[in-house]
Amino acid sequence: MWDRLRRGGLVPVLTLTAIILAMWYLACLPMNRDLPQLARVEGLANRYEVAWGLERPVLPAPHQIIGELYASTIGTRLLRESADGLVLNPRNLLTHAWVTISATLAGFVIGVLLGIALAVAIVHVNALRRSLMPWIVASQSIPILAIAPIIIVALGSVGIVGLLPKAVISAYLSFFPVTIGMVKGLTSPDAMLLDLMRTYNASRTQTFAKLRWPAAVPLLFASLKVSISISLVGAIVGELPTGAQAGIGARLLSGSYYGQTVQIWSALVMVALLAALLVALITLAEKLTLKAMGARP
Amino acid sequence: MRAPTAIDIRNLSLTFQTGDGPVYALADANLTIAKGEFVSFIGPSGCGKTTLLRVIADLEQPTSGSITVNGLAPRDARLKRQYGYVFQAPALYPWRTVEANVMLPLEVFGLPKAERRERARKHLDLVRLSGFANKYPWQLSGGMQQRVSIARALSFEPELLLMDEPFGALDEIVRDQLNEQLVKLWSQTRKTIVFVTHSIPEAVFLSSRIVVMSPRPGRIIDVIDCDFGAERTLDIRESPEFLKVAHRVREGLRAGHSYDE
Known part of the structure; x- marks a missing residue:
């Protein structure tokens, strides 16, 4: 057991975490020293004690963030009564997490399908490879913060509001790694394997289904991992311009309006946890798929 | 009476246009392979032996000359899936x-x-x-x-099996075993086999006919009959008849090289 943990890198991970936490705690005093609550406190120990328990610190201490995370998830009712019956309680952080996750997943699905479709088109039509690729690359050089409000407003003006505009922004970001990865993956079979299909007089569809697609699967999963995490970023960015009512983005925004740094930090930690969870799910799917495809363990 | 023709190659040339000028991969090749033959193409790298095999398989297009595979143009033979192809790698x-x-x-x-x-x-x-x-x-x-x-x-x-240095990447012990198995397989199935190799003993052991090729431009310089019977084992490689054929192949290869220098 111990050996397995050691080989799994648990010791270095824990050591690094401890070092980061220690530095964080140490930084709390210098970062917060200009706050009025600390003005008349004398003695290093006393000053740290105050610095670690401030209500609106510039840099909150880790235990404050964990406390807020606990209070705003497990410590708050997830459902509450309303005129429409039971609804998700907006005071609970998980409500906001769910709002963001649903937009993330919708955007991820749209982005992945679009990304694959573009890659298939690019691989099979030579003219598209030259004409489409520069546009695809250019699309990603536009700052998403600039284009997100345009998408929200444009879709809002035709009556599309809520989850879909956020999903569109997610998809705008997440199709890109899939296209790049899949173009690479679909063209990865070497000349010999393609010649083999030629000697069978295989159709393009057969060559695609039996050779190009399976060969691209490992790269697909690598792309999906990048794609899901930027889908999450896209969904959060999509929640900012409208001052959305719900979602992690809304939570960040309201936190910054009211100087609730602990709330902001706990929302950020929630984002990190969600991203880790989503990537872990894809990694699991990857392992199972590659195992089913006979990959060397 | 000869068996019907499997492959007929006449005045076949293939020139690759590259950035460094034309490469004459095949020049004026003539060869007829009868059904049921085991024919090896042997020669140093760059002699066009693989190119010739790929022309038969319609994986390369000749620049001039004519070729038929089972009486068809190579493309039609490929579309009708008339041959099986074994590559250098599995x-x-x-x-x-x-x-x-x-x-x-x-x-x-x-x-x-x-x-x-x-x-x-x-x-x-x-x-x-x-x-x-x-x-x-x-x-x-x-x-x-x-x-x-x-x-x-x-x-x-398929009636025709095209093999492009299939055992080139294997060690000699495994190669010997596979050579024996391939001869058995050939005598059981009586397929036409065209086999590319750069190993003299392999060519002499396996073939009913050996086509010796030389590079720049790739051309056929000798065609040697050699048939040690269906029941041959690896032991025949020690026999004087075997060594005589191997010697002639080696002479052919050497002649091809001196021409080049």
Whole structure:
């Protein structure tokens, strides 16, 4: 057991975490020293004690963030009564997490399908490879913060509001790694394997289904991992311009309006946890798929 | 009386246009291969032996001259799936089991599943790999992988088998074993086999006819008859007859080289 943990890198991970936490705690005093609550406190120990328990610190201490995370998830009712019956309680952080996750997943699905479709088109039509690729690359050089409000407003003006505009922004970001990865993956079979299909007089569809697609699967999963995490970023960015009512983005925004740094930090930690969870799910799917495809363990 | 013609090559030339100017891969090749023959192309690298095989398989287009495969243009022969091709590497699909790899061409041809299985079983038997049907390629040695690729080429029972240095990457012990097995397979099935190699003993041991080629431009400089009978074993390689043929092949190769210098 111990050996397995050691080989799994648990010791270095824990050591690094401890070092980061220690530095964080140490930084709390210098970062917060200009706050009025600390003005008349004398003695290093006393000053740290105050610095670690401030209500609106510039840099909150880790235990404050964990406390807020606990209070705003497990410590708050997830459902509450309303005129429409039971609804998700907006005071609970998980409500906001769910709002963001649903937009993330919708955007991820749209982005992945679009990304694959573009890659298939690019691989099979030579003219598209030259004409489409520069546009695809250019699309990603536009700052998403600039284009997100345009998408929200444009879709809002035709009556599309809520989850879909956020999903569109997610998809705008997440199709890109899939296209790049899949173009690479679909063209990865070497000349010999393609010649083999030629000697069978295989159709393009057969060559695609039996050779190009399976060969691209490992790269697909690598792309999906990048794609899901930027889908999450896209969904959060999509929640900012409208001052959305719900979602992690809304939570960040309201936190910054009211100087609730602990709330902001706990929302950020929630984002990190969600991203880790989503990537872990894809990694699991990857392992199972590659195992089913006979990959060397 | 000679057997009917499998491959007829007349005045065939192939020039690749490259950035450094034209490369004369094949110049004025003439060759007739009868059905049931085992013909080896031997020569140093760059002599066009693989190119010639790829022209037969319609994987390259000749610049001039004519060629027929089973009486058809190479393209029509390919479209009618008249030959099985074995590459230098096993070229197995790593996500398919051994059995699924052998069934690949049969899937492409749209054969029903029961028949696919039956044919895969039969041809894995033929290359003595019956026990490995459900293994993945990486679980097999290099020699076994190449036997799978031979089973795959045979699975749709083409009359013509084109083999491009199939044992080139294997060690000599495995290569010897596979040579013996290939001769047995040839005498059992009586397929026409065209075999590319750069090993003199391999060519002399396997072939009923050896085509000696030389590079720049790639051309045929000698065609040597040599048939040691269907029952031959590796021992014949010590016999004077064998050494005599090997000597003539070596002389041919040497002549080709001196011409070059």
